[in-house]
Amino acid sequence: xxxxxxxxxxxxxxxxxxxxxxxxxxxxxxxxxxxxxxxxxxxxxxxxxxxxxxxxxxxxxxxxxxxxxxxxxxxxxxxxxxxxxxxxxxxxxxxxxxxxxxxxxxxxxxxxxxxxxxxxxxxxxxxxxxxxxxxxxxxxxxxxxxxxxxxxxxxxxxxxxxxxxxxxxxxxxxxxxxxxxxxxxxxxxxxxxxxxxxxxxxxxxxxxxxxxxxxxxxxxxxxxxxxxxxxxxxxxxxxxxxxxxxxxxxxxxxxxxxxxxxxxxxxxxxxxxxxxxxxxxxxxxxxxxxxxxxxxxxxxxxxxxxxxxxxxxxxxxxxxxxxxxxxxxxxxxxxxxxxxxxxxxxxxxxxxxxxxxxxxxxxxxxxxxxxxxxxxxxxxxxxxxxxxxxxxxxxxxxxxxxxxxxxxxxxxxxxxxxxxxxxxxxxxxxxx
Numbered sequence: 286x287x288x289x290x291x292x293x294x295x296x297x298x299x300x301x302x303x304x305x306x307x308x309x310x311x312x313x314x315x316x317x318x319x320x321x322x323x324x325x326x327x328x329x330x331x332x333x334x335x336x337x338x339x340x341x342x343x344x345x346x347x348x349x350x351x352x353x354x355x356x357x358x359x360x361x362x363x364x365x366x367x368x369x370x371x372x373x374x375x376x377x378x379x380x381x382x383x384x385x386x387x388x389x390x391x392x393x394x395x396x397x398x399x400x401x402x403x404x405x406x407x408x409x410x411x412x413x414x415x416x417x418x419x420x421x422x423x424x425x426x427x428x429x430x431x432x433x434x435x436x437x438x439x440x441x442x443x444x445x446x447x448x449x450x451x452x453x454x455x456x457x458x459x460x461x462x463x464x465x466x467x468x469x470x471x472x473x474x475x476x477x478x479x480x481x482x483x484x485x486x487x488x489x490x491x492x493x494x495x496x497x498x499x500x501x502x503x504x505x506x507x508x509x510x511x512x513x514x515x516x517x518x519x520x521x522x523x524x525x526x527x528x529x530x531x532x533x534x535x536x537x538x539x540x541x542x543x544x545x546x547x548x549x550x551x552x553x554x555x556x557x558x559x560x561x562x563x564x565x566x567x568x569x570x571x572x573x574x575x576x577x578x579x580x581x582x583x584x585x586x587x588x589x590x591x592x593x594x595x596x597x598x599x600x601x602x603x604x605x606x607x608x609x610x611x612x613x614x615x616x617x618x619x620x621x622x623x624x625x626x627x628x629x630x631x632x633x634x635x636x637x638x639x640x641x642x643x644x645x646x647x648x649x650x651x652x653x654x655x656x657x658x659x660x661x662x663x664x665x666x667x668x669x670x671x672x673x674x675x676x677x678x679x680x681x682x683x684x685x686x687x688x689x690x691x692x693x694x695x696x697x698x699x700x701x702x703x704x705x706x707x708x709x710x711x712x713x714x715x716x717x
Contacts, residue, residue: 360403362432367413369439371395376441379416385409391416394441404429413439413446423448436520452521454479456507459515463502468529471502475525483525489533493560493598496532503528534595535560541589548578549606560598568608572617577609637673644671644679644703651708652685652699655717659688662699669698678704687716 367382369392382389384402392398406429414422423446427435433453440447457474468485475483488503504511506526507519538555553564569581582605585596645664652660667684674680682700701711711717 360405361429363402363404363429364434365389365400365402365411366397366434366436367392367400367439368397368436369393369395369441372441376443378418378421378441380439380441380446381414381416381419383412383414386412406430411437411448413437413448415441415446422446425450433518452479453518454521454523455518456513456515460505460511460513462515463505466502467500468502468527469500471505471527475527479521480519480523480525481521482523483527485527485529487531488528489531489597491530491532493532493535493562496562498530499532501530503530532560532598535598536595537585537590537592540591541583544580544583544604547580549580549604550578552580552583552604556602561596561600561602562598563600564602564604566604566606568606570610570613571607572610572614573607574609574614576607579607581605581607640673640677640679641671641681644681647703647706648681648683648699648701648708648711651701651711652687652713655711655713656687656689658690658692659686659694661686670700674702678702678709685713687713 365382365384367380369380371394377394379394380392382392382398382400384404389400389402390398408426408428410424410426412422412424414420421444423439425437425448427450435453436451438449438451455478457478463471472483472485490503491498505528506524507513508523513519536559538559539552544552549566553566556564571577582603584590584603585594586600587603590596645662649660649662652662663684663686669682669684670680671682672680680700680702682698684696685699686694686696688694695715697716698714699712700714701708703709
């Protein structure tokens with residue numbers, strides 16, 4: 286018995302012990318277990334009540350174990366994706382990531398990582414800092430209104446970190462609503478809605494008789510999916526590809542070489558029937574009436590071609606051909622006549638030159654015959670006249686030097702008409 290117990294307490298204890306002693310052993314053990322369980326429950330309830338009372342004022346900041354080890358009790362299911370731009374030389378370090386001062390985890394430099402957290406609705410602060418060095422950091426405010434996915438871009442520097450949120454946008458219309466629209470209008474609506482990466486692609490599937498459908502939307506895909514609703518959320522950097530109809534590729538109806546010499550109008554008709562819409566012709570004048578209308582040269586997009594080549598209907602087809610010009614023909618005839626006349630005159634001059642040269646030889650030989658001691662004609666500086674007569678005879682008159690048997694010389698003039706190999710009317714002034 287404890288010290289200081291009263292006689293009454295001692296008697297009560299003795300009576301309880303006596304009664305318990307008469308109970309079965311199994312009953313006593315069961316009662317002991319019940320007492321222990323009750324004590325444990327009282328302790329747990331007291332602890333929980335105290336904790337709840339101390340956290341009512343900041344329920345959205347209470348950290349509990351969740352995915353990745355951190356979360357906020359009874360909040361929105363939020364996925365935070367962070368993309369760290371890779372540096373080549375400077376400011377290359379790993380990162381610590383936290384929300385509202387509560388660490389979500391770490392990530393390697395130049396990588397992309399997803400962090401899951403349960404966040405209360407309302408505004409929060411995302412902070413990214415150098416791993417182990419909180420003095421180099423960057424932060425951004427963001428708001429949570431529902432369970433969602435959020436993306437952020439990070440750029441590290443030596444003294445700070447840039448953090449930007451990639452906006453969430455919605456398509457201006459559902460995928461099924463763009464039928465019949467022009468691709469230019471659709472592209473502008475996506476740009477106006479906040480999409481940053483909008484591109485267009487041609488689909489060459491229209492026959493030549495469906496030009497009214499050119500530029501109409503064929504399909505729209507966002508991040509590879511062509512099925513989306515107007516209420517679907519996308520990041521602003523999502524890839525939007527707008528495909529639109531154009532006329533299908535067509536083939537030339539003939540090789541380039543085969544077009545040469547054909548009538549240009551027949552060639553135009555053949556290429557028009559094949560689906561080409563931009564055909565240009567250029568005429569080159571000719572005086573040859575037999576060439577009128579014949580194709581001289583042909584190109585598609587500035588190059589030669591064959592029937593195996595494929596082109597858009599809108600590609601330029603250039604045809605050059607001969608066009609007969611009567612005025613040019615008349616002028617060409619006149620020029621030809623002049624050329625022939627000039628050739629005739631030239632031939633006559635050549636004939637006369639031969640006659641004169643032969644006549645000079647005969648003339649000088651005749652002078653030497655009559656004046657055997659010396660007879661010299663001064664053809665270069667003393668030629669007075671040389672005339673070819675219609676009958677082919679040649680009249681010559683020239684200064685001469687005549688020498689006698691005694692070596693005396695006299696300058697005088699000789700003349701005569703050379704007929705064949707003889708000189709008619711040969712006369713030396715003062716001597717004959």
